[in-house]
Amino acid sequence: MESKTIGVIGLGLMGASLCKALGACGHTILGRDTDEHVQKYALLTETIKGELTEEKIPECDYLFLAVYPGAAVEALEKMASLIRKDTIVCDLCGVKQAVCEPCFTLAQQYGFTFIGGHPMAGKQFSGIKYADGNLYQGATMILVPRQQEDLFLVSRLSDLLRGAGFRSVTVTTPEKHDEMIAFTSQLAHVVSNAYIKSPTAAEHLAFSAGSYRDLTRVAKLNEDMWTELFLDNAEHLGFELDCLIRSLQEYRDAIAADDAKTLKRLLKEGRERKEAIDTEWKDK
Amino acid sequence: MESKTIGVIGLGLMGASLCKALGACGHTILGRDTDEHVQKYALLTETIKGELTEEKIPECDYLFLAVYPGAAVEALEKMASLIRKDTIVCDLCGVKQAVCEPCFTLAQQYGFTFIGGHPMAGKQFSGIKYADGNLYQGATMILVPRQQEDLFLVSRLSDLLRGAGFRSVTVTTPEKHDEMIAFTSQLAHVVSNAYIKSPTAAEHLAFSAGSYRDLTRVAKLNEDMWTELFLDNAEHLGFELDCLIRSLQEYRDAIAADDAKTLKRLLKEGRERKEAIDTEWKDK
Structure with missing residues (x-):
């Protein structure tokens, strides 16, 4: 797969592990965390290549929202106007109706693609210190596209995720x-x-x-x-x-x-x- | 430890595993199961050396009741008069008040020692086919002696059990x-x-x-x-x-x-x- 620019919002266990896994595939990883110490730690440990500033958002081919549900929707609202139309945005939240409904609306309004996501992986510890490039190895990723979504876009995201170690991708609805x-x-x-x-x-x-x-x-x-x-x-x-x-x-x-x-x-x-x-x- | 004669009533997973573990220590194992096929299988596989017939009960230095609680009490009632006074009887049941109270009474009446037991070990499969001489390796054994029991007898039983692989022995009351x-x-x-x-x-x-x-x-x-x-x-x-x-x-x-x-x-x-x-x- 060609090298892509990938932005990750939220550098906790899930987000930072994804940064490591995708970084290892040769992609350029930009990340952002509201905690300054976490942000610095991510740069120092080369978990991310650079900070995901507002100016960098249009450079991203993929954007991942790795924060709590409310914060994910809020983050997408703030940056929606900066996202390129061919960018795929995906979240990693544990609930999908509460996240997908507002995010689908934003995606339609601004023309980019939003596909909900929930990786079936985790650890009992949280935070960037426990981040692990192998966290998703062999795991299943649940993807929740809009009903009328172009399947080509879902498969583009799937391919990226397989590179990060996911073994299988299951497509479902937010309700299910x-x-x-x-x-x-x-x-x-x-x-x-x-x-x-x-x-x-x-x-x-x-x-x-x-x-x-x-x-x-x-x-x-x-x-x-x-x-x-x-x-x-x-x-x-x-x-x-x-x-x-x-x-x-x-x-x-x-x-x-x-x-x-x-x-x-x-x-x-x-x-x-x-x-x-x-x-x-x-x-x- | 000197070679002893050990009788085991009930040759399911727990009983047959105990037979194997104690047999490997050089003790002579006699066993009995109400299911004829199990009894034959135990002999054929050398899980036991011989059948625990009524005549053999007085030969046993230790007797283990490895059946359900009601059946354990019933078995002890039937053979109580045949048990030597220096024999230690122990059960492997998952409840202790219902088993220990009638068994303590029988032990006092006939003069032998009864110490309740519950091995903290198991498998999700049952039956002699799954018996494993290493089932108790590293496990804890809960022992429930009569309150006024001679601690020397408790430690005699503990020593035997450590030979079978138990790592530790915890002494408690039936209620606890x-x-x-x-x-x-x-x-x-x-x-x-x-x-x-x-x-x-x-x-x-x-x-x-x-x-x-x-x-x-x-x-x-x-x-x-x-x-x-x-x-x-x-x-x-x-x-x-x-x-x-x-x-x-x-x-x-x-x-x-x-x-x-x-x-x-x-x-x-x-x-x-x-x-x-x-x-x-x-x-x-």
């Missing part, structure tokens, strides 16, 4: 993305964060099995980011929480009633569900 | 064990089993992050065994389920009310709790 992510990621984070709050949690040393560790692995989350992501996806996450609470209450009631038959049925249903889903996965 | 295990293991299994029941679960291919995989890893459980374990520990597990449901409802309410301040506080509390517990762990 948010519905799925509420279940696979957001609900897991809420449950993990809630699980650790039991009064028993402080005393369990030595009794700790692998299942406890799995259930609480993502409890240590960044509450600023997740508060925004959860509220941006309130309807879908609320639905998942309601399902889970209702389901847990069924087991709870069967246990309180010493009802072995119902409890066994509930557990069997869960086991069979998991087996069916794992089998379906294996076949794909 | 059941309280802790409700949180670290049983609750995790219920949540995992409930999590997969969302209607969204069947459609999430490609959106699946590590957090989903962690949360549902133990969903594929043996419902016969877990129904018995859960009902034997109904009070503690019920308490944990109530805590978790109440806690999840708090996040749910904050999300429904679009209340960023409360949601952020709830998430922060969970993060800080997890950090504090992880730090405490690291120091031990």
Whole structure:
């Protein structure tokens, strides 16, 4: 692939890792972070080649918004008039309806292309210090183009991302993305964060099995980011929480009633569900 | 350690793995399973040296009950009169109050020693086919002696278990064990089993992050065994389920009310709790 100029807004874990991965492909990486120390650190460590100033925006072939959802929309609003019409803009946010709707509108208004993005990758640490050029190696990228988008543009972005290490690209709608992510990621984070709050949690040393560790692995989350992501996806996450609470209450009631038959049925249903889903996965 | 004769009742994953581990130490292993095919398989594969018939029970220096809680108590009742007074009997069940109380009584009545046991090890597969002499390598064994038990006997059992690969032995009471295990293991299994029941679960291919995989890893459980374990520990597990449901409802309410301040506080509390517990762990 020809060398391109790529601008990245936000040099946290996700943004700075993307800078490193794309930089390693020979592209010219310009970056910007609102934190001056982060900006300097990015230059010193050659994570970016230069600062993404307003004057540089028209030079960018691709622009990535690697900040929280609200900040991503705000950043795009500010620079929309400077973006070239053949530039592809993509975000890395964990919700897509709240980001894609205003960004699609801006893209149409100013003539550039916006394609929503959500890399299925991460670490439990955040910040540029943990940035890793291999973070996206083998990962899936979810892309959310406008419905009437030119597929050639989606494939141009896909090709760039494959260079950064992504193994596969899945195209979906903002609604479908948010519905799925509420279940696979957001609900897991809420449950993990809630699980650790039991009064028993402080005393369990030595009794700790692998299942406890799995259930609480993502409890240590960044509450600023997740508060925004959860509220941006309130309807879908609320639905998942309601399902889970209702389901847990069924087991709870069967246990309180010493009802072995119902409890066994509930557990069997869960086991069979998991087996069916794992089998379906294996076949794909 | 001198070669001993060890009897194992129940040749499933846990029992047969113990046979292999102790057999490798040079002990003579006798085993018994109610399933004839399992019994034959154990002999053919030299997992056991011979069948643990009634006549052989007085030869055993140690006896392990590696069956479900109800079956363990029943097995001990049947053979109690045949057990030598210097024999140590131990079970491998996941609940301790329901097993230890009747077994302590039998031990006192017939003069042998009973020490409850729960190995912090396992696999997601069950049965002798998955038995593994290294299953207990590096694991913790929870031991639950009678309060007035001779500590010399506890340490005799510990020494035997260290030979089988256990790295450490933790001594506790039946009540404490059941309280802790409700949180670290049983609750995790219920949540995992409930999590997969969302209607969204069947459609999430490609959106699946590590957090989903962690949360549902133990969903594929043996419902016969877990129904018995859960009902034997109904009070503690019920308490944990109530805590978790109440806690999840708090996040749910904050999300429904679009209340960023409360949601952020709830998430922060969970993060800080997890950090504090992880730090405490690291120091031990």
